Amino acid sequence: MVKLTDEEFDFVIGHFELKSFKKTQFIIQAGDHVKDVFFILSGLVKLFYMNESAKQHIVSFAMEDWWETDFNAYYAQRRAVFSLACLENTETYSLSLENFNKLCSGLQKMEHFFLMKSIAGHIGSQERILSFLTSDARARYENLINKSPGLLQRVPKATLALYLGVSRETLSRLGS
Amino acid sequence: MVKLTDEEFDFVIGHFELKSFKKTQFIIQAGDHVKDVFFILSGLVKLFYMNESAKQHIVSFAMEDWWETDFNAYYAQRRAVFSLACLENTETYSLSLENFNKLCSGLQKMEHFFLMKSIAGHIGSQERILSFLTSDARARYENLINKSPGLLQRVPKATLALYLGVSRETLSRLGS
DNA sequence: CGCGCGATTGAGTAATTTCAAATCTAGTGG
DNA sequence: CCACTAGATTTGAAATTACTCAATCGCGCG
Numbered sequence A, B: 001m002v003k004l005t006d007e008e009f010d011f012v013i014g015h016f017e018l019k020s021f022k023k024t025q026f027i028i029q030a031g032d033h034v035k036d037v038f039f040i041l042s043g044l045v046k047l048f049y050m051n052e053s054a055k056q057h058i059v060s061f062a063m064e065d066w067w068e069t070d071f072n073a074y075y076a077q078r079r080a081v082f083s084l085a086c087l088e089n090t091e092t093y094s095l096s097l098e099n100f101n102k103l104c105s106g107l108q109k110m111e112h113f114f115l116m117k118s119i120a121g122h123i124g125s126q127e128r129i130l131s132f133l134t135s136d137a138r139a140r141y142e143n144l145i146n147k148s149p150g151l152l153q154r155v156p157k158a159t160l161a162l163y164l165g166v167s168r169e170t171l172s173r174l175g176s
Numbered sequence C: 001c002g003c004g005c006g007a008t009t010g011a012g013t014a015a016t017t018t019c020a021a022a023t024c025t026a027g028t029g030g
Numbered sequence D: 001c002c003a004c005t006a007g008a009t010t011t012g013a014a015a016t017t018a019c020t021c022a023a024t025c026g027c028g029c030g
Helices: A006-013 A071-076 A097-106 A108-134 A137-147 A157-164 A168-173 B006-013 B071-076 B097-106 B108-134 B137-147 B157-164 B168-173
Strands: A017-021 A026-028 A036-042 A044-050 A056-063 A083-086 A090-096 B017-021 B026-028 B036-042 B044-050 B056-063 B083-086 B090-096
Touching: A017 A036, A036 A044, A036 A071, A036 A097, A044 A157, A044 B108, A056 A157, A056 B108, A071 B108, A090 A097, A097 A108, A097 B108, A108 A137, A108 B044, A108 B056, A108 B071, A108 B097, A108 B108, A137 A157, A137 A168, A157 A168, B017 B036, B036 B044, B036 B071, B036 B097, B044 B157, B056 B157, B090 B097, B097 B108, B108 B137, B137 B157, B137 B168, B157 B168
Parallel strands: none
Antiparallel strands: A017 A090, A026 A083, A036 A090, A044 A056, A044 A083, B017 B090, B026 B083, B036 B090, B044 B056, B044 B083
């Protein structure tokens, strides 16, 4: 997507910090001050909103090679509304907003890179919106396992239900 | 968001083209080759997907000061999956991908600007996803008119229903 | 064995859809 | 000013879908 020389690569790497988390651990809790965006090296995380009755609603899963954080809180330097938690042991490179800005202004290629990533994220979100508009529970489920066959092996179905917006009972009954 | 000198402004403006459309006119039709992204100067458009049975599903509305196109088709230079049509007479500045790239490489501020816009779009899409996860038809509707009170005056309710993902009859019955 | 977790099943209830018909409203021509 | 029409909105009633609450099942592990 973007090619870097060796020295550019070193420059970039210097802005990141390696952070590791264990399964079930929270990377961000709603209410936290969000300092970092996380690049997932390995593992699997969920970004979710928890409502008054403590029910979780999963906005997205993120795995290898994806960037994740509460973007609104990160860029606007507000407190997190979402939480980010690990579904597996997870290794990340974290990037503070300060370093993000340094990276962008120091190396135009990186600003371009982040733009491409953000666009990809936006397009992905639109696809998800479309699936809510066009598809019922079964079609959304089939859609999901087609696009991410691995997920079914990596997370319990009850968790998939929180992503699909159906109850775990309904999801279970789709098996027929 | 980004401050430009007069000469920078002229440079930027030179990459755009003024295009006007009338109410009900299509700016993009599914299957088209998508050359431009459109900055809405005035008016109102809908970005939507039409399924096999010719039912429309509105992915987003765009009005003054927003950017809209089939982003996937635009950036990847593929044929449009979505259509973009006017709900009002609409004036736009169009920007070809070629000029977009020239703009970004010629003026880093602009790449930064587009990054901020893309992030805002991504965050907006996430909010919309969340509303499908957390809210029933009524709550989604109230959410929408809170966030965009103007829409109710500018589009028929049947069109709002296509955005909210409910039948127009159900939307009508929410009035009680 | 017995616990804990995930998945399934059953039954009743609530929300939403579909199809059909009735109303309402703004704009047009007479 | 009135009648007429097209589009938008509402209403009714039956059918469907998904939800909740509760109980049960299956299985791996100390």
